[in-house]
Amino acid sequence: MHSLDDNHTGARIKEQRRLARLTQRQLADLLPYSYSLLNQVECAARPATADFVAAVAQALNIDVTVLTGQPYVSELQRDRLAELVRPIREALDLYDLGSNPDLTVRPADELIAGAERMCADVRATHLRAAARKLPGLMAELTHAAWSSPSTELWQALASTYRTAHDISIKLGYYDLSSVALDRMDWAAERASDPCLAAVRQYMRALVYFREGEYRIGKRLVASGHGIVGQAEQTREALAVTGQLHLGASVLSARAADQAAVDLHIGEARRIAKRIGDASDVHWLSFGPANVALHKMSAAVEMRRYDDALKQARKIKLPAQLATSRRAHFLVDKARTEVETGHTDGALKSLVEARRLAPEQTRYHPAARETITGLVHLSRRTPDTLSHMAAWVGL
Template identity: 50%
Template sequence: MHPHPDDSTGARVARARKTRRLTQRGLATRASVSYSTVTKVEQGAIAASPAVLGALARALSIPVTELTGQPYMDDLRADQVDGLIQPLREALDLYDVGADPEVRPRSVAELHAESERLCAAARRAELRQVTAALPGLLTELTAAAHEADSELAWKALAASYRTGHDVAAKFGMLDLCTIALERMEWASVRASDPIGSAVRQCMRGLVYLRGGDYRTGLRLVQSGMRTVEQADPGVEREVVTGRLHLGAAVLYARAGDDRADEHLAEAERYAAKTGEQQTVRWLCFGPKNVAVHRVSAYAERDRYAEAVEAASKMSASGLPASRVAHHHAEVARAQMVIGRNDDAFGSLKLARSVAPQQTRLHPLVRETFAGLEAAKRRLPDSFLSFGAWLKN
């Protein structure tokens, strides 16, 4: 089934523009986007890039998710995830009322182990399972942290709030992302954990990246860099610092600023020291992830041929499924833009094979698929089947 034309990104842009009583040329001027891009996006002739969507959303004073149509509630209902969101919201809300006398939490050690398990599952993009288990864990950890008031309990609670952010981001619920990160900072302060606070600033910067506010995102990442300097020297500090440089690289790239390359070089320097790391604060960092971000930084600056070439020279195998699927989605868009539509469709299928639920809910995947449809080139029969899977 093909998406209804009134439910496309282009149609949403047109509706929002008309609500603001702007002409296409007026929107283009306000967003610093070419007039031809605005008209083609509204007509569905081209797929809007994340940077274009961010610029249009800011010019229209609306969230990017209003243009992408997130969260995709029909898909969440089909996957039986929608009913799991409210318990997560409630668990995030009841953070400061002390221990619930009716809750008898497991030991802090057991809860910490469960927190680590869910963090790892989120990296594998097991979104439904994580969302189902997380509210109960947060309830227990909240009680345990208030009762034990131990560093380990607060750290485990902060890490679980971060997992809440991760699943909310995959579902396109940016308001829930913000709430989860506020709770993460609250718990990190009680754990006297500058590393946790720095990770939170990095994640917060990426929320602003998705919202198209790159300047604020960079300010948050820079704040994280100052915070991580308060941590003791060691691999944790190096991994988090390297990840902050990767965050800065993507933010600069999305803004079209070549200072992205300086931060990639810094991240590469840290990665050479840390090697491949995936369990340090459940951050994926190392030479492979730097290479993945280099591909992303090329694509964000519309250097699509360089992005495809860089991707052809590296392998994302061994990285978490969530990161690998996102990488294949970014490569697919770059391949589509330079006219390699068969390869682009192949990359979309790779993303689906690695992390099907995440891929189905990814706005970049949907925009790329729409662009391939608009190209009207001869593609294999399985192309239509992919479209039906994406929308059903």
């Protein structure tokens, strides 16, 4: 059997359990999971799924990132990505200083177009390029919005804050992502844009989803519905409403509420049927394909892996689907393949996710945990798997 070091979530769970002076049996009694599963996760015989990690973090009263090990600083430093985070943090901190007379700023239309390109870069998983350009664009838009306030400039500034959130999440800096969402709300309020404000509530809900606080997440989704309900029923507002339903579907799945999952997927499907593909709206990827992907994700979250894999095999991803969403689907698919014994398929899915979105996949906790599980399951580790394990730092 291939041996692993302690650089995996199960080992960190074991360490934190011991610090809390709990036996495996005592911790298992606090979880909605079996003692056997906890035992297998701690020794890396089973992947530490996101829902399991969230439950352990709640039981131990610690942040999820303590268990996942995020951000993965050593890998980020080797990839020269860690050095790009501090300028983003500083740009977010200087939001309230007004105009900067020492700054040379491009015309407003160029800045607005730049904010759109930044969103496109993140969806294409060009994280390094986006992270490098983001602080300067934020500084220019901050100056422009304070100097010549307009709805369009405040919207563009809010968009850059949203990009800061996206990059922070993908690189594992959750503390920074929360700051970025606060700034997004601040700018959306000045833009008087209910759709942007509702998108921010959706993204906040996903933060609580990761932390296992599903009730809070559902409250935030409900708040988002209330905010977007203030807008006219345009295609934009409908797409945001649909995405809120999709967010609620996975929150409900984590809470094991099948009726709520069916309700929200049904509402999202109805909206998608009405407006078609709306992936251009706030870069949410909303449309019929994303509804199908969330239905499959809900099955994964409810641990109905056979059903999830059947759905995954039937899904045909449209050409216009964002690369980031496509890679996320492949990581989810790999998880279902491991859980159903299709280890060769899981490795192929992860290799394809790496090919499409190397930076995103390298820092995705679920990808890393799935690779950990595959290494443990392999009596003789294939060269491809060895390379993948070394690549994510195992």
